[in-house]
Amino acid sequence: MSSHPLSDTEETPSGASHPAYGTVREVTPFASVLLCRNPGVMELDGTNTWILRAPGSPTAVVVDPGPAKHGAHRRAVAEAAGDVELVLITHRHHDHVGASKKFRKLTGAPQRAYSDVYSKGAPRLRDREVIHAAGLRITVMHTPGHTADSTSFLVEWEGRRAVLTGDTILGRGTTVLDPADGTLADYFHSLNRLIVDASDAVVLPGHGPDHAELGPIARYYKQHREERLEQIRDALDRLGVTPKEAKPMKVVRAVYADVDKKLWPAARMSVKTQLHYLRSL
Numbered sequence: 001m002s003s004h005p006l007s008d009t010e011e012t013p014s015g016a017s018h019p020a021y022g023t024v025r026e027v028t029p030f031a032s033v034l035l036c037r038n039p040g041v042m043e044l045d046g047t048n049t050w051i052l053r054a055p056g057s058p059t060a061v062v063v064d065p066g067p068a069k070h071g072a073h074r075r076a077v078a079e080a081a082g083d084v085e086l087v088l089i090t091h092r093h094h095d096h097v098g099a100s101k102k103f104r105k106l107t108g109a110p111q112r113a114y115s116d117v118y119s120k121g122a123p124r125l126r127d128r129e130v131i132h133a134a135g136l137r138i139t140v141m142h143t144p145g146h147t148a149d150s151t152s153f154l155v156e157w158e159g160r161r162a163v164l165t166g167d168t169i170l171g172r173g174t175t176v177l178d179p180a181d182g183t184l185a186d187y188f189h190s191l192n193r194l195i196v197d198a199s200d201a202v203v204l205p206g207h208g209p210d211h212a213e214l215g216p217i218a219r220y221y222k223q224h225r226e227e228r229l230e231q232i233r234d235a236l237d238r239l240g241v242t243p244k245e246a247k248p249m250k251v252v253r254a255v256y257a258d259v260d261k262k263l264w265p266a267a268r269m270s271v272k273t274q275l276h277y278l279r280s281l
């Protein structure tokens, strides 16, 4: 919804740069991405499906198989990944998990998410759990805010660190907090946790380009949220209403006047979440 603090990463080892539809793009020696062709307001250029594998490992871990009804993407991921040891899910949104049932049929791999609903053939994830798979050390970080089940994965190999952030941190713009179960209090907490535990890690997001370092982006996200909150407080003052009385769309018109109208439904979701936060203070 606003410009990102960092430019897109330069060419990656595979020679391709984001967006690279139909190409398995290597980002680190142990992480490659296949971008699904499902662009949209919330999906940016489409969903990133990540394939994790230490060099020489016979198996792979796949993170977020992608949306339903994109059979070519599903098959391309399965082919690129080869022997899939485990599927990990960053969160419940359909553009990340929609393909999972058919992907499981394709690979037979167990699937793990923070919720029971999307864990199949293996137990649900636990916060701070360490998984050893595909020659990698993967630490589970529950990072709610975008949704209640949002989870990030810190991947370590030979002293190199990368973090899969799902929709908690995107490669471009800022994320929308889902008013169904996302909260701003959770989100601030999750950003702080990512800054403490993974500031130096490469960012491998659920949408948009990857970035070399998490710290500056996460700090920008915090600043952006704080600025929007301040703008909402000002708008409520001008409208003469409390956070409880405020009509979300009126607040959107006041605060997001500078933003493309096609983003207003998403902005309304964020405003609802922010009004909820202001009510809870």
Ligand SMILES: [Zn+2]
Residues within 6 Å of the ligand: 091, 093, 146, 167
């Ligand atoms: Zn999402």
